[in-house]
Amino acid sequence: MVTASTVQIALRGRADECAAIRRLLEQADGGALLCHGPPGSGRSALLAYARREGGDRAVLTGAGLADEAALPYAGLHRLLDPVLDAARALPTRQRRLLRRALTGGECPSDQRLALAAAVRSVLAATARDRPLLCTVDDVDLGDRQTAWTLAVVARRLRRLPVTLLLTAGVPAPVDGIPAHRLRPLDPHQCRALLADRRDPPPPARVAAALAALGGGNPQALTDLAEALTPAQWQGEEPLPDAPPADGALGAAYRARLDRLPASTRRMVLLAALDTDDDPRTLVHAARSVGLTVDALAPAEAAGLLRTGPAGVTFPHPLARTMIEAVAPLAELRAAHLLLAGAHGIGPLRRTLHRAAVADGPDPALAAELEAVAERTTERAGAIAALRRAAELTVEPARAAERMVAAARHAWAGGDPAQARDLLRRLPTAAAGGPVDLLRGDIQLRCEAPGAAVATLLAAADALAPTDRRQALLALVRAGEAICVTGDHYRYAEVARRAEALRGTGDPPDVELLATFATGVGATLRGDHAWGGPALRRVVVLGGRLAGPAPGPAALVCAAAAGLLVAVDGAAHHLAGRAVASARARGELSLLPRALELRAVAEYWLGRHELAAETAREGLRVARSTGQDAGAQVHLGILAVLAAVRADRATALARIAEIGDRAAPGSRPDAYARWALGVLDLVDGRHADAAARLAALARVGTGRGQVLVQVMATPYLVEAAAHDGGRPTAALAVFDHWASSTASPSRRALAARCRALLAPRGGAEAEREFRTALRLHPADTDRFERARTELLFGCELRRSRRPRDARAHLHRAREAFLLLGATVWGERAGEELRAAGESVGAVRRPPELLLTGQQLHIARLVAEGATNREIAVRMSLSIRTVDHHLRNVFHRLGVRSRTELARLLA
Incomplete structure (x- = not known):
């Protein structure tokens, strides 16, 4: 249990429980509250908090003791012992009944309510001069007679200045009173607790790993903080696999297990080690030593586990881990061997159980572990098998290969913390292409995209002589990191190296990677005559990739290529295939990137609501897989989508979530600035909008977010044109790119930009506006078409042609209202009224x-x-x-x- 000395630490994440305790103490009438949760969740700390908040109240404290569980009313005796003098004022019958119960006598069943009434009377007498606070810890561990009596009293405290607070490890040792379940702390609360416990606080990624390792349990986190070495605390050495067995939490679990019969303890350990989905494995292992699952009943009554048709489950995340951690070594080995010999157990579990008892290097067992890892579809099992295989391998190079394979599985499965931990277990000299490729990928998506560039380029160099496919993949990832950080001028080096790796007769996926890198390089330097055909070739190759679930990496490249040459439908289809492939193969590390590309394709297709839904999904996946950099990108997309629809509150909220975590000039930072620029435009701050959007990139230098600025150019031109500005360079880049594509929507936007920069009221402006309206696809570009109608209507009205303007403004208003873009609909309505049309105001949705x-x-x-x-x-x-x-x-x-x-x- 957490002791009162750690109360401040344990109260992290217990705001609701503390508020409930304060409300209970503030009310004039009495009341009761039960807080229940696993060992280490802060139950005792909450009682200490209540005693501190109780002010000048009289206090009675008690606790359930397992040693006295067989002694009726032992807990009640210890609770009331300081105030038994108050029993003298009780009616004779109640006084005798209470004295008999507290001195070891039995209380007849028909007298139990009278006994509870006597206890209530004692508490009332004690509270006569000042309010009374009673706290009883671990009420479920003591005798059941005390628990029942306290429950009866707790339900009858109204009109008495008595507050009763109880804690328990199981959900309902007493019925009929309000209860709070002490849930695990969330990651933010875990980080705060760790920072409280040790200075300086651990790095964010170490804090996240400790939060997962501790299962959100306050005492587990406290024990870990006290046990870790400085190198582990800073993330320079691997973390342990479990909270320390000799910590306070380990002691609590050890005491809990010691109270169980020996046969139950043995069955509990078997159940904790048996992670097989088939409950028959546990039954067979138990039967081989003369045990049955009935032996688990005491453990179930104690709240350690639950049994059912599906087998044994552990309700608290850490229970299985701590049961294994505190088990004696001999019992642990015996349990593993029993499970390894159980009938019907799968080859993966059988081999893992055998490997758990191996004393030293065992090349044959290591090879067997590697073989079962390759055959299994269970990623967690494959990671465990490969890691144990590495530990049992004699040759350092072979051991490193197996550990890297385990780390690759962990990263693909969306667990970067575990992947990093496994990589830290490699010898210092163990480096090279595969290690750098994995490290660079994690840096790109989770930590520091800027640092990823050098790591991935080094990986490409190391891999080039032996594995061109992986070398090209490293180059493509390095190029992605360059684009995320905004140093586009560096992509020329990526393209040059990719061209050097190109070979004749390459398989489609290898050709796709090489062509993608060289095509992007040409596009970024403005050579669309070469880059456009190359990227269209990538789209074709992506469409030809065979198999029900081709690798998502190649499909992601193909989708990105489709966006760069403005084939939005094909890009959306390829991004959707990449999403499906990543899910089917369990490669969660690529899922946020695939969802990012799908959201951008949906933006260009005018499906803003769908794009926002995709980006929200990408944000959830990125956060759940520890991809902070990916999460920031999705927040930026959501901010832009909200701003484009003039949803100020949502856009600002998303920008606030990005905060100062995005590096200046990075893609998330550019998205946030684009969104702010659009909001400036909506609010009529045209000069501010133009300045903000123009600063997204420095045209001609390859620095800044060139690709984001290209997407934002229509808004930049609109803002600048209002005050007579001419962002000639940005428009030239956009116009050159749009004309190199076969996309009517991009050419329509380019025509609209030219119209806005043409002399006001002239034939050129009208001609370009009409060209834009002719080019806008009617089925996929409704929002941008409506924006063009609005801008053309404004131009005609300001040119003193209100009658001509009304038709365009009506169409714009109708389209905006159908699309749910209410603010833009209001803007069109204002222009209509200015043009002499009578239209009502639009009611904004909740x-x-x-x-x-x-x-x-x-x-x-x-x-x-x-x-x-x-x-x-x-x-x-x-x-x-x-x-x-x-x-x-x-x-x-x-x-x-x-x-x-x-x-x-």
Whole structure:
């Protein structure tokens, strides 16, 4: 258990429980609360917090003791012992009943309620002069008679100045009183706790790994912080596989297990080590030593595990790990051997159990582990097998290969922390192409894209003599890192090296990688005559990749190539295939990038809502797989999508999430600045918008986010043209690129840009606007077409041709309203009124008027939820819900819950 000395640490992440305790202490009437959770979750710390917050209250403390579990009312005796003098004032019958129970006598079943009434009377008498706080820790460990009596008393405390706080390890040792389950801390809370515990705090990636290792358990994190070496704390050495067995949490689990019968302990250990999906494995292993699953009943009653038709499950994330960590070595070896010999166990599990008891290097067993890892589809099992194979391998080079293979599996499966940890287990001299390729990939997507360039180029050099496919993949990833950081001028080196690796008769995927790198290099230097055909060849090769699930890496390149030559439909299809392939193969490390490309394709296709949905999915995947750099890119895309639709609140919220974590000049930073520029444009700050968008890249130098600025150029031209500016260089780049494509939408945008820069009211402007409207695809470009109609209508109205302007403005307004772009619809309506047309104002939807939390609360109210139910569901106080709801009513202009429900319906 966590002791009171660690109360400040354990209270991280316990804001709701602390608030519930404070409310209970503040109310005039009495009340009770139960906090339950696994060892180390902070139960005792919460009781210590309550005693500190109790002020001048009288305090009674108690705790359930396993040694006294067989002694009826032992816990009650220890709780009431300091105030037993108050029992003298009880009626004779109650006094005798209480004395009999507390001195070891039995309490007849028909007298149990009377005994509870006597206990209540003692507490009431004690609270006569000042309010009373009773805290009872681990009520489930002590005698059941005390637990039952306290439950009866807890339900009858109204109108008494008595507060009763109980803790337990199982969900419901007492019934009928409010309960709080102590959940694992989230990653942010884990980082804060680790920073509290040791100075300086660990690096972010180490904190994330420790949060996962500790399962969000406060005591586990505390034990780890105390046990790690300085090198481990800084991420320079591998982390342990579990919290220390000799820490406070290990002691708590050891004590819990020691209270169980020997046969139960043996079965619990077997269950903890048996990760096979077939419950028959455990049954067979137990039967071979004369045990049955019935022996697990005491452990289930203690809340350690659960049994069911599907087998044994452990309700707390750390239980399985800690049971193994504290087991004696002899018992651990015996359990592994039992499971290895169980009937029906699969080859992977059988080999892993055998390997767990190996004393030293075993080349034959290592080869067997590698073989089963290659055959299995279970990624976690493959990682464990390859890692153990490396540990059992004699030759250092072969051991390094197996450890790198394990790390590659971990990275592909979306666990960069484990991949880094496995790479740190390599000898210092173990480097080379495969290691650098993996390290560079992790740097690119998780840590520092700028540092990834050198790592990946070194990997390409090392791999080129033996594996051209992997060397080209390293070059493509280096090129991606260059584009993310904005140093596009460096791509020439990537293209040169890729051209040198090109061979005749290469397989399609190898040709695709080489052609992609050289095609991107030509495009970035403005040589579209060479780059365009090369990238279109990549799109064709991507479409020809055979098999039900070709590798996502080649499909990602093909999708990116499609975007660069503006074949949006093909790019969207290829990105969708890359997403499906990454999922089918379990290569989660590439999934955020594939989703990024699909979102960009959907942006160009005018499917903004779908693009936002894709980017939100990409953000979730990137965050869940530790890809901070990828998450920032998706936040940037979401910011741009919101800004383009004039959704200021959402755009600013996404930009705030990026914060200062994005390096200046990087792709996420450029997306954020693009979004801010569009918001400036929407608000009429044209000079600010133009300056912000022009600074995205330095045209002609290859520095800055050239590709992002190309996407933002239509907004840059619109902003600059309003004040007579002429961003000639940026428009020349966009126009040159658009004319090199066969895309009507890009050529339409280029024509619109030329129209905006043409002399006002002249024939050239009208001709270019009409060219743009003719080129805009009617089926896939409705938003940009509506924007062109709006800008053309504005041009005609300002040229004193209001009648001609109205038709365009009407079409723009109608399209915007159908697309849900309400602010742009309002803008078109304003122009129509200025052109002499009478149109009503557009009512803005709740999504644009409310914050995300306010909208969530409003929808719950519309579903009929009460404020109390909303508070419980959203982990808020009722007062906070009331405050948000008042703001919702004010912003939406409604006066009742009924009106709100009608509006949201």
